[in-house]
Amino acid sequence: MMLLLAFVLPLIQLLTWAIEELTTTDLGTLEMVFGQYLLNTAGLSAGAASLVIAVALPIAYALRHAGSSNKERRLPVVARLATLGYAVLGLVIALGVLLLAAPLNETVLSMTGGAVLLSASLFSLMYGYLVRFLAIGFNSSAQEAEGHSLTVYGESRGGAGRGAVQLTQASLVAVSQEPRRRRVAGARPGVSSR
Amino acid sequence: MRAGIIAGWLTVFVDTFKELPATIFLRPFGMETLSIWTSMLASESAWQATAIPSLVIVLANTFLTVY
Numbered sequence: 001m002m003l004l005l006a007f008v009l010p011l012i013q014l015l016t017w018a019i020e021e022l023t024t025t026d027l028g029t030l031e032m033v034f035g036q037y038l039l040n041t042a043g044l045s046a047g048a049a050s051l052v053i054a055v056a057l058p059i060a061y062a063l064r065h066a067g068s069s070n071k072e073r074r075l076p077v078v079a080r081l082a083t084l085g086y087a088v089l090g091l092v093i094a095l096g097v098l099l100l101a102a103p104l105n106e107t108v109l110s111m112t113g114g115a116v117l118l119s120a121s122l123f124s125l126m127y128g129y130l131v132r133f134l135a136i137g138f139n140s141s142a143q144e145a146e147g148h149s150l151t152v153y154g155e156s157r158g159g160a161g162r163g164a165v166q167l168t169q170a171s172l173v174a175v176s177q178e179p180r181r182r183r184v185a186g187a188r189p190g191v192s193s194r
Numbered sequence: 195m196r197a198g199i200i201a202g203w204l205t206v207f208v209d210t211f212k213e214l215p216a217t218i219f220l221r222p223f224g225m226e227t228l229s230i231w232t233s234m235l236a237s238e239s240a241w242q243a244t245a246i247p248s249l250v251i252v253l254a255n256t257f258l259t260v261y
Contacts, residue, residue, distance in 0.1 A: 011249075011252065014245045014248060014249045014252065015245075015249065016245075017241070017242045017244075017245030018245040018246050018249050020242060020245075021242050021243055021245055021246055022246070025243075030246075033231075034246070034247075036226075037226050037227060037228050037231050037247070038228060038250065040225055040226060040227050041211060041227040041228045041229070042211075044210060044217075044227060045206075045207045045208075045210040045211045046207060048206060048207075048210040049203045049204075049206040049207040049210065050203070052202070052203075052206045053199055053202055053203050053206070056202065057199070089215065090213060090214070090215040090216035090217075091215040091216070091219065093216055094215060094216040094218075094219030094220050095219070097219075097220060098219060098220070120220065120221070120222055120223060121222050122222060124220045125216075125217070125220040125221055125222070128216045128219075128220045129210055129213070129216065132213070132216060133206045133209055133210060136202060136205045136206050136209060137202040137203070137205075137206050138202075139202075140198050140199075140201045140202035140205065141198055141199060141202050143198060144197065144198025144199070145198070
């Protein structure tokens, strides 16, 4: 019922509008513009997603292999700070990136002889996307990096008795038997499934 | 390991696909995306015309999320 109200009805409305629009307007211009926009959107999203994963994976691995030295114990805090952007509005991040890019713009322009424009370019856009969506990429990579690893068994075996080993094994099995979709849906900041 | 990377990649892809405010402010000149197109049409009260881009966004994201 809720699905019908929240998803199917609006979808039907959109479909009828789209069909009307397609039958009444000139398809030539629409096709030309539409393909370009779709390519732009998909290209931006693919680039941003790849960038976010490329940045998030090293953080997740550093966090997993962090030792107990004074410096490395601060890593979780740093990772939390790095993924704070997801809680901030996109507009605020855009303004922040613009404020950062504006003073740098002149310097970079003169250094590269006018070849590289920093603000209102792909650089700033990708940087904004990275700040905004690092949390998502980081959480899912961190969950996988922490997941069912053999070192967890090893540590529990070395540090505690048999009961602890069985407990760890039971919880690991429970985690691994959890449906995949729930774990993906749980990969949001603040909602850790573990 | 690989499943986590793919899941994260797809989630970020879906979120950037429909991201509007940051894209409007930071995009290069003349670069339009589907969400910007939709908001432009909506601000001109061309509700019927917004159907096509928004339908594409909805369908692509639904497919990727279910997948």
